[in-house]
Amino acid sequence: MKERELVVSKIREGTVIDHIPAGKAILVLKILGIDERTKETVSMALNVPSKKMGTKDIVKVEGLFIKEEELNKIALIAPNATINLIRDYEIEKKFKVKLPEVVKGILKCPNRMCISNSKEPVVSIFYIKVEDNKVFAKCHYCGKRIKELADYLI
């Protein structure tokens, strides 16, 4: 274990999200629905020096093994994020997030005239696609495209 690298204290059990682009950690929490109502201890390290990325953010959630499906939503804003599931202070499983094909209820359609922005009982649905190495989302209802996904997180 490279003790020096543990900017935030070691956790016994839980989820570590690594290689988040610097400045995006807060959005990661938002996507995961982590807020003041969350009971678990959550720590964030911002602007951590990284060989691969220059600087990066890290998020650690103690005592919670977040589901892979949930974690994959992070790929919308942190396509290279690495997930480390920790048990007994050791990394039990490590994987990279994968872009989901569909996301529900986490992006807001930019089109004012879209049914998903109306008073109807409707959950936004977006299809995630990659074109020329760029990620974009397409509204299931009106077809509008979102290129800057971070700007339209609900």
Next chain:
Amino acid sequence: MMKHLISIDDLKKEDILKILDKAEEFEDVALGIRKCKILEGKILANLFFEPSTRTRISFETAMKRLGGEVVNVSAQEASSMAKGETLADTIRVVSNYCDAIVIRHYLEGAARFAAENSAVPVINAGDGAGQHPTQTLLDLYTIRKECRKLEGLSIALVGDLKYSRTIHSLIKALTLFKTKIYLVSPEILSLPEEFFEELNGDFQKAKLEEVIGEVDVLYVTRIQKERFLDEEEYKKVAGSYRITVETVERMRSDAIILHPLPRVDEIDVKVDKMRQARYFKQAFYGVPVRMAILSEVMQ
């Protein structure tokens, strides 16, 4: 088997051709020459949250020619309904009364949302600036009938390419048929970027005078006054896209002019008598095409 008809995107080329072929068989029924009561006992609900006459009447005619019944919910009734309850609830209720729903709504995606809440097939008759697939099918039908083919034609889309749902639907379908598409519009009403990004089509912005002598189809849409900030600008722009006898004289004699109607003054009435004018025929074709759609979703 198709159930709902929400967007032209949902249809494959074969599905489109199947509907057009079916419409062909219904033409004599649409003319009242042959009786065909295949939808007897079925009820269609026309749910129009936005006013329409043409589309609504042609659905109604199509349904009645096929022996079915129609209940109409007017724009006024629909909007007072909309105040009291959600569209989702309205659809849940109405879909228990009928065998299919035709919906027009001012919000984009409303028809898809309606379909998700409906127990019966939903047909999109226009959702805001979104899609208008039945218009597209009748446009394709008209082109195939009047040009005697659908593949490899050249077409100029003229007017409001930004907000016209008719154009947005049609353009998607045209790219399936290797159409050369000329986009003729004022800059502020040009086709949204998304279409260039998403469609693998043969598009080219052009001026009317450059392409008028070449195209097989001239598809004209209305330029609405409300899109402009000042009246003068509107008059200038609208005037320069007006189709007159002189314009048509420069067209090929076997070329055709289409318009989704209603027209205001973007096509001079003197053009109506010229051989290229096919927009009234196009309006008639709406009936057999909608018959084909209705029988497809309900049978």
